[in-house]
Amino acid sequence: MDISSAILIIGFAALVAAFLLLVIGLVYSELMNSDIPRGVANSGKLHIVHGMFVGIAIVGRILERLGICHQVSFTRWFRACFLTRLNPVPPGLRVKDLRFAEVPVRVYEPTAAFDGLRRGLVYFHGGGWVMGSINAADEVCRHIAKEAETTVVSVGYRLAPEHRYPAQLDDCEAATCHFLSVAEAEFSVDSRRVAVGGDSAGANLAAALCQRLAKREDGHLPSPCAQVLIYPALQMADFNLPSYQQNHAVPILFRGRVAFYFLQYLNGDMSVCQDVLEGNHVPTELRPRYQEWLSPSSLPPECLARGYCEQPAAEYDGEVYHIVKSGLEPDVSPLLADDAAIQKTPPTFILTCEYDVLRDDGILYRKRLMDLGIDVTWQHVMDGFHGIINFINQGWLTFPSATRVVDSVVDYVKTL
Template structure:
């Protein structure tokens, strides 16, 4: 080996070592800034999963800054290759990929004998509007379809930042309306017993879709019979609710990360992130109404037990508001809809988790629905954290609490 080759090898090894040291240092820093309370179920496993996710996110961030690829594209590829396990289709279930009005969907049909027409569920995957897809909720949809004898349609809506609001919601509407129109003729499903649902931002899309359809009052199509909302994201007016304060550093959804997702969905301007977290985007004339709907006094006493400090009223900034004003509309923040829109919503299932920044808005949406005398079923997972069901039946990544969540969902759907 000549000296030139040796120098190249040593130089390359030094670069690799420097890169690894940088990643390790950043991972350590991120882990030190996270907080997994003792009440979280399977804390040790969540520590491991969080460390893995942080490492991958940091590598993606570095590659993004080097111009190699977008960090979100890197995360999507990693999750698809290493954190999504597609098992063989179980007996008693038929699974096929299709398109409804040009929107990719995956249909899960039970093959067992059914007296009459089946019920249906149109499911929207979560993932911050940037990561979720049909594969990421494959095990969840299989389980629901088989355990409830329900035809489930999982919707592969377009993702941000390539396709921002309202594209994902438009896709969900197109796929849902298509299914409702052909449910009986092509799938032996009763269109009067078709619910919509999702987890996290997928639940946001489900709630927003129900309000959109109710506003349009499309006479020739039936309305979803229920909405199934699993730890839903429902508002971007207040990032200082008790659950945001208590769980701001609890994996896998941090307070700042939720603002990041909303902004990716809306306009991609990450310079607004801190402004949104502070709340300076909310106009003064809307604050009294939002404070009434989002008041911590509407929460159970137990939700305040881990501490809460009232956030000072921020000074309104009109420039920030106009940059992301769609975020306060009901199609992005269903919790902030007018009473008339809330009144038209179908029966609702809401599941919240104690160690989740989105905990409070799920409960506050429940209260708004109850105030309108709507039918609401609420379940709260005391040891739960955001994103649990994404690990359902994923081998060593699985969490028992994810089974608890899906058991609640299955029980509710069986009654539709």
């Protein structure tokens, strides 16, 4: 080996080492900003998962600044290749990839003999309208389909930033309506026993879809018989609720990232992110109504046990409101719908996790539903964190609590 070749090799090695040190330093810095309470299930493993996710995001950010690829594209690719475990289809289940009204779906059908028509569940994955996929929700949908003896349709709706609101909700509506129209003829499913559901952003889409479908006047298709909302994101009016304060730095979802995802869903304008977090986007005339629905006094006392500090009134900024005003509409914030719309929603299952910034969204929506006479089943996971459902049957990434979460969904679906 000549001297010039050796210098090139040493130089390349030095660049790689510098890159790794940079990534490690940034990951360490991010980890120091996180806060995993003792009550979180498998907290040590969550530290590892969080560090890995932060590392992926940082590498993606560096690659984007170098002009190599978009951070979101890199993160999706890495998670699909290395963090999404696709196990062989278990006996007793048939899985098919199809398209419903041009929307990609994956259908999970139990193969065991069944007398009559089965029940169905249309499922929307989470991921902040930016991440997530049919593959990422595969184990969850398999488990529900097999254990609840239910035909499950997982919907691969379009994602931001390539597609903005309302593309995601439109896809969910198109796929759901198609399934309802062919459920009995093609899948031996009773269209009157089809529920919709999802986790996180997927639960947002399920709740918004139920409200949207309730407005239909044609009546040629039955409405969903129930909605299954797993730690749902339901409003972007108040990011200072007790759960946002208590869990602001608990992985996998930080307080600031919720506003980031909502804005990516709407229009991608990150310049107003801090204003949205502070509440400057909420018009003065709307605040009394929102306060009624989002008051911490409407939460169970135990939700305040880990502390809550009432924030001073935000200063309204009309320019910020103009940028994000669609985010306060029911199609994006179902919790902010008027009574008439919520009164038409079907029976509801809501699952919340104690160590989740979105905890209070679900609990406050439960109160609104119950106050209007809607039947609600509520499951609260005391040691749970946001995103836990995705860690079922994922090898070393498996969290035992994830199975309990999915099994609670199974128990509810069996009652439909």
